[in-house]
Amino acid sequence: MAQNFITNLQHYLDETGQIPANMLPEARKMASFLTALVESVTSYPEESKNGINTGLTCPVDRCTGIVGGQYHGYIAPITWKCSKCGSEGNISNWQHSTWDFTDPDEPENLDLLKEAFNHFFNQSDLESGLPLFEGPKKRGRKKAPSKKFDHYLQLKISLENTKPSIWRRIEIPCTFTFWDLHVAIQDAMGWTDSHLHQFEVADPLTGHPLFLGVPHEEDFDPESTMPEWVVPVSSYLTLAHRTLAYEYDFGDGWVHKITLEAISKREKGVSYPRCTGGRRACPPEDCGGPHLYEEMLDLLENGTQSEKKEMSEQLGPYFSPEHFSPSEVTFDDPDERFKMYFDDF
Ligand SMILES: [Zn+2]
Known part of the structure; x- marks a missing residue:
């Protein structure tokens, strides 16, 4: 079955920006895949805008498909898709990593966006190297995203x-x-x-x-x-x-x-x-949606006396739609x- 991988590259790297030596094999496999993908896409950002064949094998177990990668600009996640099983993913926070080969003089809004992408949530789900989707039982939100942001x-x-x-x-x-x-x-x-x-x-x-x-x-x-x-x-x-x-x-x-x-x-x-x-x-909760709401306001304004009275009862005596x-x-x-x-x- 096709899987969806949402990954943050920084979660696979240590403080020095490298893949940690003691990483578990499965996570290491994913880390190698992600870094190689970032490298091949960012080495040819122009060509990659329409998608390129990265020559990399799909990270899904037993799948032998070859993965296509796509570049969406300096501020966006890099995306990929397997030609065989249809699995796909995106990689955020790849900017400024060892595998980012984009021209440092090129990127638009560089410093601003570097910050914006550097503060993703801190959680360990990705350390397993597996997709985040483990079901609602394991809710993942172990702690709030970092309160620090710039x-x-x-x-x-x-x-x-x-x-x-x-x-x-x-x-x-x-x-x-x-x-x-x-x-x-x-x-x-x-x-x-x-x-x-x-x-x-x-x-x-x-x-x-x-x-x-x-x-x-x-x-x-x-x-x-x-x-x-x-x-x-x-x-x-x-x-x-x-x-x-x-x-x-x-x-x-x-x-x-x-x-x-x-x-x-x-x-x-x-x-x-x-x-x-x-x-x-x-609008008040349960009032029926945009069209009914509009009709209610119209009646409140232009209806007969009894319609006005009815609408005012439904919307509440203190309801002021323009406020x-x-x-x-x-x-x-x-x-x-x-x-x-x-x-x-
Ligand atoms: Zn595949």
Whole structure:
């Protein structure tokens, strides 16, 4: 079966940037594969933009397929795919490694992005050299991603099919995982996190959709939903791939478009995440989705007396659809939310 490998090269290297001598054989095999792949792709970045045959054998056990590699620009993960079994993967944090052969004078935004990619989560799952997908039982989030970060991502969150648009602008640490981002979106928008949610990103290799969220306990399938708490936002949201979608409440179907607007150096004295802008109130939970919400607002404004009364009862006497102020947003600790969420099961 095709497997999906999301890897962070730094997790395979010691402080000196080399593959540690005492690494277990399986992890060593993966480390050798990843470093060789980074070397062959970065030696020919121009040619590799459309994908090149690296001549490397697939890392999947017993597969003899040859792997193609692809370069997506200096700030993006390198991707690969096996021609035989269809397994594929991406490699983040390859920049500045011994195997990075890109021209040091070339890269755009070099110093800025080096930092952004240098603070991925610290966890040991990758030390086994195996894919991260070990099922929801082993949840992987042993500790919070490093609280140390030098850059933040400025994101715009817009709720699709709302007019005028309901949107927020937030700044999050570059170390945030998709779980952390989920919590930040909920808090910035004003949702109560009481329905299912899911992120959809484009596979940098194929352009096909990939999903991140809370995988279902029983039918765990790594190809359907990746556990969002082990994947850094910056593995998919890059200056080369600036947008992704976040859906909240599959019944009402609130789709949020997330756009990476900028990566900037954090400011002293500011606590992140923070909300710096936005417009219009969050729709009430369970109001039926964007189209019904729009109709409700229309009736509230232009309906008959009894319609107005009914809408005001449904939306609540204090509901003011045009109201929003960034200073009213408070962000919960994503680690606390994680504990709360999983203790409920
Ligand atoms: Zn293969």
